[in-house]
Amino acid sequence: MSISTTIKSIQDIMRKDVGVDGDAQRIGQLVWMLFLKIFDDREQEWELFYDDYKSPIPEKLRWRNWAADPEGMTGDELKDFIDNTLFPGLQNLEPAGDDYRGVVIRNVFEDAYNYMKSGQLMRQVINKLQDGINFNKSAERHELGDMYEQILKDLQSAGNAGEFYTPRAVTEFMVNRVDPKLDEKVMDPACGTGGFLTCTIEHKRKHYVSTPQDEQTLQKSIHGVEKKPLPHLLATTNLILHGIEVPDQIKHDNTLARPLISWGRKSG
Numbered sequence: 254m255s256i257s258t259t260i261k262s263i264q265d266i267m268r269k270d271v272g273v274d275g276d277a278q279r280i281g282q283l284v285w286m287l288f289l290k291i292f293d294d295r296e297q298e299w300e301l302f303y304d305d306y307k308s309p310i311p312e313k314l315r316w317r318n319w320a321a322d323p324e325g326m327t328g329d330e331l332k333d334f335i336d337n338t339l340f341p342g343l344q345n346l347e348p349a350g351d352d353y354r355g356v357v358i359r360n361v362f363e364d365a366y367n368y369m370k371s372g373q374l375m376r377q378v379i380n381k382l383q384d385g386i387n388f389n390k391s392a393e394r395h396e397l398g399d400m401y402e403q404i405l406k407d408l409q410s411a412g413n414a415g416e417f418y419t420p421r422a423v424t425e426f427m428v429n430r431v432d433p434k435l436d437e438k439v440m441d442p443a444c445g446t447g448g449f450l451t452c453t454i455e456h457k458r459k460h461y462v463s464t465p466q467d468e469q470t471l472q473k474s475i476h477g478v479e480k481k482p483l484p485h486l487l488a489t490t491n492l493i494l495h496g497i498e499v500p501d502q503i504k505h506d507n508t509l510a511r512p513l514i515s516w517g518r519k520s521g
Contacts, residue, residue: 267378270369273368288361288489361489421448432460445479446488447477458471
């Protein structure tokens with residue numbers, strides 16, 4: 254089953270749930286689940302590459318330990334776990350030394366919400382995600398990128414006031430013309446779902462990254478700010494999808510809350 258078919262079948266399941274009202278809520282529900290699945294797949298990769306890797310998520314809250322088993326929790330037990338254990342646990346994560354992955358996850362779940370009321374339907378959705386998406390398969394990673402673009406377009410068509418999805422062809426053209434160099438910092442003060450930033454990442458990798466050290470320089474050069482919770486969650490997921498290991502430079506904030514005069518070279 255293709256990833257796009259998997260996502261469509263998940264949305265069909267969500268339509269049966271009385272708690273999910275409209276496309277925007279369906280997308281919000283899908284994306285926090287997708288975030289945890291993607292993060293768990295990335296963790297499998299990090300565990301292979303780094304012998305000392307330690308997950309920022311407590312063991313019982315990791316996707317593999319509560320979601321991956323198709324015969325695992327369901328019904329009221331699953332709903333109670335998600336509402337009263339998973340969300341509070343993720344919303345209170347702290348950094349582990351210099352590792353800020355915990356802060357990234359906390360910020361993502363700060364304003365996330367579980368709209369679904371039926372634990373049985375949630376189990377069906379989780380099983381579809383588990384069976385239908387493997388972020389560590391390169392072919393599926395590319396297809397997941399295409400699916401992600403469709404989610405963003407669906408978000409635009411859901412009619413959220415004040416949001417505009419910039420077509421990928423436009424963002425690619427603009428980044429190509431600006432041609433940001435490897436060590437140049439790129440900041441999008443209203444980054445939405447991260448379209449300009451992900452195009453910048455791809456552009457830098459294609460033209461300027463040739464060593465692991467170059468990749469680390471790239472990782473530290475991408476910055477963004479987004480005020481609204483769902484686009485911020487989408488942007489963070491989007492950057493992880495594009496290989497940014499700890500996208501803590503994507504701030505959940507309002508750039509316009511500070512006057513222009515207070516911004517300078519050292520502002521962060």
